[in-house]
Amino acid sequence: MAEYFVFDIAESLLRKLASFVCEEASRVYDVYEDIIGIKDTLSIVKGVLLDAEHKKEQRHGLREWLRQIQNVCLDAEDVLDGLECQNLRKQVLKASGSTRMKVDHLFSSSNSLVFRFRMAHQIKHVRRRFDKIAADGNKFGLERIEVDHRLVQRRDMSYSHVDASGVIGRESDREEIIKLLMQPHPHGDGYGDQSVCVVPIVGIGGLGKTTLAKLVFNDKRIDDLFPLKMWVCISDDFDIRQIIIKIINSASASAPSIALAHQENINRLDIEQLQSRLRLKLSGQKYLLVLDDIWNDDRAKWIELKDLIKVGAVGSKIVVTTRSNSIASMVGTVPSYVLEGLSMENCFSLFVKWAFKEGEGKNYPYLLEIGKEIVKKCRGVPLAVRSLGSSLFLIVDLERWEFVRYHEIWKIKQNKDDILPALKLSYDQMPSYLRHIFAFFSLYPKDYGFSSAEIVILWESLGLLQSPVGNRKLENIARQYIDELQARSLLEDFEDFGHYYYFKVHDLVHDLALYVAKEELLMVNSLTRYIPEQIRHFSVVDNDSLNHVLFPKSSSVRTILFPLKGTGIDSETLLHTWITRYKYLRYLDLSDSSFETLPNSVAKLEHLRTLFLNNCKIKRFPHSLCKLHNLKFLSFRGCMELETLPKRLGMLVSLRKLYITTKQSVLPEDEFASLRNLHTLSFEYCANLKFLFRREQLTFLEVLIVQSCGSLQLLPLHNLPKLEVLFVSRCEMLNLNCEIPIHRLRMKFLHLEHCPKLHTLPQWIQESVDTLRTLLILNCDTLKMFPKWLTTMTRLKMLHIINCPKLLCLPSEMQGLTALDDLTIEGCPELCRKCEPQNGEYWSFIAHIKRVSIGETRKGKLLFRMLQQMRLRLRDQ
Structure with missing residues (x-):
């Protein structure tokens, strides 16, 4: 219901x-x-x-x-x-x-x-x-009940794909799968069909199939056994073309320096070119390929895929995870590994781990007894155990625990392996504001990778970010909400890179979002035949659905979005209908649409907070666009044909975030100076742009992104006194050593990537000595040394140095970075050798740091995956 x-x-x-x-x-x-x-x-x-x-x-x-x-x-x-x-x-x-x-x-x-x-x-x-x-x-006869705004305390979460120490009861399963992968093909290793062995892992949802596959995938023994490892999530849609692209990108990720180029190019290839590229990647390679969460039972499609990937070297293996025994039998070349539920003992250990701080459970024996009864109802499913344990974290009120034990939802008739009641119980215990924002996950497909920017913009546009105490930044409130959901074990693959972060939701958690949201939110696909009149928020994930779906005639729709790349609209008639009909729209995402003009009638959407036109073919905007005085977020990233910015841009007085791609070489500075609420400004793929704001001070701007602006020469940091976040990538002509004196910077996050003129860190970074918390340096081939003043950055918490091959040394006073708790050095061969744990000459400099990753590609891949997600909505170059 x-x-x-x-x-x-x-x-x-x-x-x-x-x-x-x-x-x-x-x-x-x-x-x-x-x-x-x-x-x-x-x-x-x-x-x-x-x-x-x-x-x-x-x-x-x-x-x-x-x-x-x-x-x-x-x-x-x-x-x-x-x-x-x-x-x-x-x-x-x-x-x-x-x-x-x-x-x-x-x-x-x-x-x-x-x-x-x-x-x-x-x-x-x-x-x-x-x-x-x-x-x-x-x-x-209702009674008055006061709201409880108590927050769930955030756990100290690891950044890794899976923290082996946090997985309980799967050690023997991991060893069995690794044993299978080490064995030769049961029918004799050879070529063709005999070149690859398929190992299926089968079990009900939430049992931990993906977690087990990750434990195996990240095991050091597997690294030694398979020179090439690839991970591809399949989920609901078994689209051969998309699977090929994912396999190629995963294979390319083993060489991160070129991974982005492949990510940006191969989407434009036809299927013949893609299969040729795939076979080239795999031919002669001994590989491990994980195909996670397969639902397809069409044997013809499976054989088609298998025929494309059976070109690997002798001993190549495929691991498949699925909920279906019949699918496991169809794909497997060895008997399925049937994953069982956790034992009662392991379930209870997992529950205690998530319900109490370490060692504190023994102080509440009466709660532990109730916990044992709750765990019995979770049927050995780790996701259910973890979710309910998280929902009771730091709560010692006997009444709350009894509520969970005796809740009516346990009496609902269920299928044999149904764990939705356990997850629904966790949902019911959320505060109202958290339940509301959670429902909006239902607008996105399964296995969708959420970046912080997009989901926060959606929530803010709909007025869902409200602080229960005090007047706080909306970005901070959003992060608080995300931390609460994470603490309740409703998010997975959470990667935190300081200012931005990335996560997914488990398939069953997505099912829960669909379950609770179906009255007002709907994800439209090719199977949708009708949209109920009461729907206020809908997304479109399949172009075919636009041809036959009867969209609501009521004017109450507030959200329309196209979350997947390439699924925009091509009908100006449909666009005009939507603009005319849905006058209360707050959020309109028309990214990847093929229309060339935006109608003047867009000015009628006076309630609109967000307008996304990424990767559209628009050459000019109507002047009426600037009548949208409520607009807070405007993005036309990747609009490669756009000749000029909208006239009278300064009339958009509510604008907070603006993402720009334009052919212009000069910007109307006075218009930007009028945007007094502007928080974030991004320039991406502005090939002709040479300078930014040489005259005007943008005293309000906090985030600046410049990416793939090949002609840009200087950054006006002296004109951005409140700048906290700077993201610079692929600006070949940019000189980061500013000649104009800069004082009193308050930078918190700095990302430098593909900066070919960078030999050492710019002096102006030192002006943020009291504020800088995150420093990410990627693919800077010319970077040779760090200045000594780097060790004075006493607030720095995260330092990632990836693919800087000429960087040979670290400052000797690294102990001065007292706040640093996350250091990654990868793709820097000589520096990695010197920082080798225990034996490296620099190890004593960095041994005090809580999380250190040296020379491992996994962490670098995660960062690149996050960056790829941020760029996927840009037009392929």
Whole structure:
């Protein structure tokens, strides 16, 4: 049964009703009393919402009542946002001083007289709906329950793909799989069909098949046995072309310095070119290929793939993980390895590990007894055990533990191997705001790699980032939410690189998101035949679905996105329909679409917060684009045909993040200076751009990204006094040794990649001695030495040095980096030799650092994978 997110939505609406903008506007438009009436009624209703949510499973009428509250709250939010739009419009008019704009405004539907009448009518209607709902709620006899904003404490998580020390009860399984991989082909090693052996690992969801495969894949013995290792996640879609691309990219990752070039190019190859490239990669190589999470039962497709990859050397092996015994039998050349559930003893050890701090469980014997009964209900499935243990972490309240033990959801009729009830219990224990943002994972396909930027922008655009205490940066609130989900074991493959991070969600966790979100969120694919009218957020993951799906006729849609590369729209008619129909859109992602013009009617989307047009063929933007005064995020990265930026860009007064690709060589600096809320600015693939902001100071900018801007010569760091994050990559002409004195930098994160003029670190970095926390240096072939002042960076926590072959030494005072707890040095042969653990001459310099990776390619690959994910939405070069 789908969930509602009424409490979180009601809280958000109350904050909006109490805002200064709303109060002032309500007085101007003579609706102040109605606004106060709505706020008072909603405050009373909110007090009993938690009790209603707890009892909704037993009383059908409560579910309908909650649905009505949610709908009226969202409709009220649309109306109040209209007040804010009008307020912004007046500010822009006043600041512009343009007579023509004021005349246009006079004859528009947004002038004060027309707007006053319309707004008064809408707000009075909303108030009547709230009054009726409040009266209807009296018959349910609900009690007032206070919200608990307690946060889950974050664990100290490892960056590695799988932390072997954190896996319980799988040691013997790992040894058995490795033994199988070390054995010769059962039918005799040879060529053709005999050249590759397929080992299937089969078991139910959440049992740990992928974790076991990772344990094997990262074992040192496997490195010695297979010179080439590749990992490919298949999941739901067995698309031969995409699988070939993934295998090639995984094989290329063994040589990270060239991996990105392959990643950017091969997507444009046809299938004949791809299979030729694949066979070239594998031919004569003794390889291990892991195909994770296969669902395809079409034997013809499997044989087609196998025929392409059976060109390896004698002894090559394939490991397949699947939930299906029949699929395992179809693909396996040896008997399937059937993964069993963990023993009760191991399950309980895992539960205690996640429910208590180390060694503290023994202090609560009465909770341990309850824990044993909870663990029995998890059926030996590690994901369920871990999730429930995490949900009770640091909670010693007997009532909360009893709630989990006796919850009604355990009584629901289940299939033999169903663990959804255990995961749903973990979900039910989340605070309301966390349940709400979790549901939006359902808009993305399984095995989707989330980067921090995209998911945070979605949440922020929809107003889901609210701090329970104090006034904090939205980016920090988002990170807090992510940390909470991670602490509850709902995220996996979490990689933290300081300012940005990357993660996935387990397939079963994705199933849970689909389960709870189906009333209002929908992922549209080729199997979708109808979209219900109540859907407010939808994504499109298959181009074919655009040809036949009946999109909602209601105006309530707030989100449209295309999460997968290459799945944009090609119909300007459909785009015009969406713009005309969905006037309350907050988030519109049209990336990879093939239309060449954006209609002037885009200005009607006055509520729009995010507009993504990445990799489109647009040459010019309509001037009306700059009427979107509520727009916070605008991206046209990879629009290689764009000749010029929108005129009057400075009218986008709410803009926080702007991602640009343009053919221009000169920028309108005064327009950028008008963007007083701009937090992040990115220039990518701006081939003609030579200079940035030589005259204007952008005193508000915190993040600057410059990538693949081949003509760029200088960075205006002296004009960016609040800059905290700098990302520089593939700017061949850029001189990082700025001649203009720079003082009082507050940089926290610095990423330097492919900087051919870099021989040592620029002097200006030293100005961030009290703030710099992350320093990533990649593929700098000319870098020869570090300055001595590097060891004065006492706040530096993460230092990654990857593929800098001429770098031969480290400063002798590395012990001065007292905060450094993560050091990676890879692709630097001589330096890696000197830093070899125990024996290297530099080992004593770095032995005090908590996490050290020297000469291992795995960590470097993870970083490159993250960077690839960030770039995948750019047009292939």
